[in-house]
Amino acid sequence: GGRETNQVSDDYRYQDGNYDRYAPNDGYYRGGDETAQEEDAQSDVTEGHDEDDEVYEGEYQGIPHPDDIKEKQKRTPAMDDEYRDRADLMAERMEDEEQLAHQYENIIEECGHGRFQWTLFFVLGLALMADGVEVFVVGFVLPSAEKDMCLTSSNKGMLGLIVYLGMMVGAVMLGGLADKLGRKKCLIISLTINAAFAFLSSFVQGYGFFLFCRLISGLGIGGSLPIVFAYFSEFLSREKRGEHLSWLCMFWMIGGIFASAMAWSIIPHYGWGFSMGTKYHFHSWRVFVLVCSLPCIASLVALKFMPESPRFLLEIGKHDEAWMILKQVHDTNMRAKGEPERVFTVSYIKTPKQIDEFIEIQSSTGTWYQRWLVRITTTFKQVWDNVLYCLTAQYRMNTLMLAVVWFTMALSYYGLIVWFPDMIRYLQEEAYESRVKIFDEEEVSHFTFNFTLENQIHRNGEYRNDKFIGMKFKEVRFEDSLFEDCYFEDVTSIETFFENCTIISTVFYNTDLYEHKFINCRLINSTFLKEKEGCHLDFEEDNDFLIYLVSFLGSLSVLPGNIISALLMDKIGRIKMIGGSMLISAVCCFFLFFGNSESAMIGWQCLFCGASIAAWNALDVITVELYPTDKRATAFGILNGLCKFGAILGNSIFASFVGITKVVPILLASSALVGGGLLALRLPETREQVLM
Numbered sequence: 001g002g003r004e005t006n007q008v009s010d011d012y013r014y015q016d017g018n019y020d021r022y023a024p025n026d027g028y029y030r031g032g033d034e035t036a037q038e039e040d041a042q043s044d045v046t047e048g049h050d051e052d053d054e055v056y057e058g059e060y061q062g063i064p065h066p067d068d069i070k071e072k073q074k075r076t077p078a079m080d081d082e083y084r085d086r087a088d089l090m091a092e093r094m095e096d097e098e099q100l101a102h103q104y105e106n107i108i109e110e111c112g113h114g115r116f117q118w119t120l121f122f123v124l125g126l127a128l129m130a131d132g133v134e135v136f137v138v139g140f141v142l143p144s145a146e147k148d149m150c151l152t153s154s155n156k157g158m159l160g161l162i163v164y165l166g167m168m169v170g171a172v173m174l175g176g177l178a179d180k181l182g183r184k185k186c187l188i189i190s191l192t193i194n195a196a197f198a199f200l201s202s203f204v205q206g207y208g209f210f211l212f213c214r215l216i217s218g219l220g221i222g223g224s225l226p227i228v229f230a231y232f233s234e235f236l237s238r239e240k241r242g243e244h245l246s247w248l249c250m251f252w253m254i255g256g257i258f259a260s261a262m263a264w265s266i267i268p269h270y271g272w273g274f275s276m277g278t279k280y281h282f283h284s285w286r287v288f289v290l291v292c293s294l295p296c297i298a299s300l301v302a303l304k305f306m307p308e309s310p311r312f313l314l315e316i317g318k319h320d321e322a323w324m325i326l327k328q329v330h331d332t333n334m335r336a337k338g339e340p341e342r343v344f345t346v347s348y349i350k351t352p353k354q355i356d357e358f359i360e361i362q363s364s365t366g367t368w369y370q371r372w373l374v375r376i377t378t379t380f381k382q383v384w385d386n387v388l389y390c391l392t393a394q395y396r397m398n399t400l401m402l403a404v405v406w407f408t409m410a411l412s413y414y415g416l417i418v419w420f421p422d423m424i425r426y427l428q429e430e431a432y433e434s435r436v437k438i439f440d441e442e443e444v445s446h447f448t449f450n451f452t453l454e455n456q457i458h459r460n461g462e463y464r465n466d467k468f469i470g471m472k473f474k475e476v477r478f479e480d481s482l483f484e485d486c487y488f489e490d491v492t493s494i495e496t497f498f499e500n501c502t503i504i505s506t507v508f509y510n511t512d513l514y515e516h517k518f519i520n521c522r523l524i525n526s527t528f529l530k531e532k533e534g535c536h537l538d539f540e541e542d543n544d545f546l547i548y549l550v551s552f553l554g555s556l557s558v559l560p561g562n563i564i565s566a567l568l569m570d571k572i573g574r575i576k577m578i579g580g581s582m583l584i585s586a587v588c589c590f591f592l593f594f595g596n597s598e599s600a601m602i603g604w605q606c607l608f609c610g611a612s613i614a615a616w617n618a619l620d621v622i623t624v625e626l627y628p629t630d631k632r633a634t635a636f637g638i639l640n641g642l643c644k645f646g647a648i649l650g651n652s653i654f655a656s657f658v659g660i661t662k663v664v665p666i667l668l669a670s671s672a673l674v675g676g677g678l679l680a681l682r683l684p685e686t687r688e689q690v691l692m
Contacts, residue, residue, distance in 0.1 A: 089353060098692075100314060100349070100350045104311060104314070104349070107349065109237045111329045111330040113237065113333070115333055117236065117240075117329075120232065120235060123302040124232050125250075126295045127191060127299040128252055129251045129252070130255065131221050131225050131255065132259070134163060134167070134198075134217070134218060134292075136255075136551060138214060139547075140285075140547070141267070144284070161651060162211050164414075164651070165215065165644075166219035167218045169222065171225065172638055174190045174224075175223060175634055176384075176387060176637055177383060178230065179631060181379075184303065184306065187227045187228065187303060188300065188303055188304075190221065190222075190227065191224060191296050193217065194296050195297050195300060197216040198214075198289065199293050201214055226633045229636060233624045235309070243567070245624065249562060249613070250562050253556075253558040253613070256551060264552065266291060268284070307328060310325040317354045319348075319349060326349075330342075386631055387634060390627070390638060395626075395631075398684065399635065401683055402626070403642055405683075406643045407676075409582065409646070409673070410647045411647075411669070413650070414647035415651060415654035415665065416654065421547045421550055421551070422655055424598050426658050427598055435455060441460045441461065442461045442462075443461065443464075444463050447467075449466065449471050452472040452474065453473050453474070454473075454476070456475075456476050457476075458479070462482045463483045463484070464486075470490045472492050472493065473491065473496040474493070474494050474495065477497050477498075478501055481498070482503075483503045484504045484505065487509070488509065489509045489511070490509075491508075497518075498518045502521070502522045503521060507527050507529065508529065510532060514531065546598075550605065554606060557605075561609075561612075562617070565614035565617045566617070569621065573685050575622070575685050577614055580677075581611060582674070582680065583673070583678075584611045586677065588608040589666060589669050590666065590670050591604055592666050623635065626683075629692065
């Protein structure tokens with residue numbers, strides 16, 4: 001029918017940069033002559049029911065084919081769409097999508113790459129930085145928070161996992177919504193959730209509530225990663241895409257550097273907090289949590305001035321808004337280049353046929369919450385359909401392979417990242433324990449202790465009429481000792497225990513020697529007065545600094561890898577980048593067998609982080625490029641959620657082997673990397689494609 005010839009002229013139009021040439025005589029353009037549009041409608045009718053494929057000469061002059069006239073008498077074109085098969089509509093939509101993809105590519109090329117993209121780059125970079133910070137915050141505040149909130153170590157692991165749990169749920173939910181409600185809108189929602197709860201978490205006192213706040217703030221920031229990459233990629237032309245998405249990844253590293261530098265400069269200053277009464281303490285680590293919500297808040301404010309992604313608007317059929325935004329991009333870039341007189345020549349952009357059975361309820365019917373309920377359920381159903389769509393025949397293999405690559409990458413990377421500081425801490429503790437002093441059978445009487453005792457074991461001692469006043473015990477054990485008529489006042493202790501001791505008529509005044517610190521002891525005629533409340537941040541831990549330093553170096557070591565991967569992303573292609581980077585990381589991982597000192601461990605960690613970043617960048621880029629626009633954020637969200645699940649598994653598996661064996665974590669990590677790297681080489685290369 002006439003439809004096909006129309007199609008042909010369209011295709012030529014897209015390959016050609018100057019659309020205005022066709023403007024006057026084509027029905028597609030606004031203000032084109034009406035007859036052309038009518039003719040289009042007539043030939044539409046016959047599409048799909050054409051038995052004869054012969055071309056009728058009259059067609060070219062716009063004279064209708066005899067069949068058309070009969071059809072027209074049979075039914076009016078207005079009812080057309082309702083009768084047309086859904087499959088036909090889908091096919092037509094796919095065709096439209098393809099045309100849109102090519103035309104959009106040309107439009108973005110015409111808009112150029114300039115000031116607009118760079119502004120957006122920094123705004124989205126801040127959002128990504130907030131994501132990078134989120135992972136570190138919890139690890140850094142733990143040592144201080146556990147003293148402040150009296151944590152045991154089982155709760156400690158919980159805090160690390162809960163953030164990833166939030167991010168996992170957030171990535172899937174918010175990523176899915178971004179394909180329905182729009183990139184900008186969802187990014188604002190996700191950053192708002194994160195900022196609000198991160199801010200709140202710095203003030204709450206109880207541990208459970210702190211966990212809850214971190215969970216929700218993780219949920220918010222989880223959504224930012226899928227949306228940021230989908231959003232930014234839709235403003236980039238084909239040759240700029242790989243490189244600039246990789247530059248964007250750099251903010252993840254900047255987030256890590258920001259977090260470690262801030263932790264280093266804020267947390268050790270115990271005097272920076274304030275107290276309100278005896279119960280409410282605002283310590284320096286809370287100041288740090290507050291500072292870490294700044295990138296997120298900055299990004300939120302800046303996002304208000306950025307437009308929605310025009311590609312998304314075209315997908316949902318909002319042509320005019322998209323056109324205005326593209327014109328804005330074009331004009332911003334041209335003004336910055338110093339050519340403000342250049343005119344934006346695009347006059348009409350193809351929008352795909354809309355087939356959405358979205359139910360809008362009139363405001364008159366039902367109550368407001370019924371309306372909202374219907375809206376929410378429809379949206380969820382659509383998001384769910386999108387999720388399933390990523391597993392249909394066309395995308396199934398890609399999705400599964402990507403899933404495996406994301407998962408193996410996350411398992412080994414996040415697992416090792418947690419394992420390094422734990423390992424270093426373990427090495428330090430071993431060194432500390434090897435310096436312990438042991439005192440046997442000492443007898444002390446009528447002596448006043450007013451200095452700190454550290455890292456000591458006292459066995460079979462006898463202490464009579466001694467005073468322990470205003471002093472600290474750190475890692476001190478008394479075994480089988482006798483205390484008689486002693487007086488303890490204003491004593492604070494860490495990791496201090498009395499085992500099998502006999503304590504006779506002794507007074508404990510204002511101490512934190514609670515019952516659990518006396519193991520199998522006999523307390524005869526002893527009194528405890530006015531015990532200390534809360535936990536105390538009196539001991540500065542030197543190894544906390546080391547942890548910040550390790551994270552700082554780890555983040556910094558990513559820089560060369562990041563720059564190299566960005567420059568080579570379009571030269572050597574995404575696939576080789578992922579495969580090569582994962583295999584090199586696996587080799588680095590293997591050399592950890594030889595790291596027995598702290599410095600060796602730190603060195604190998606830096607190498608490992610630097611090698612693995614290229615794979616992360618390429619993975620982000622290829623995930624964006626393999627899926628069409630209306631599924632892009634959803635697919636990215638699912639894969640990223642899976643990645644966070646890998647992080648949870650990696651964290652818990654690797655942490656449990658610290659101090660037991662190095663073999664299991666290292667073999668697990670390197671074999672996962674090798675497997676993922678080899679599988680990645682089977683993925684399709686996307687650098688030549690336009691953004692579907």
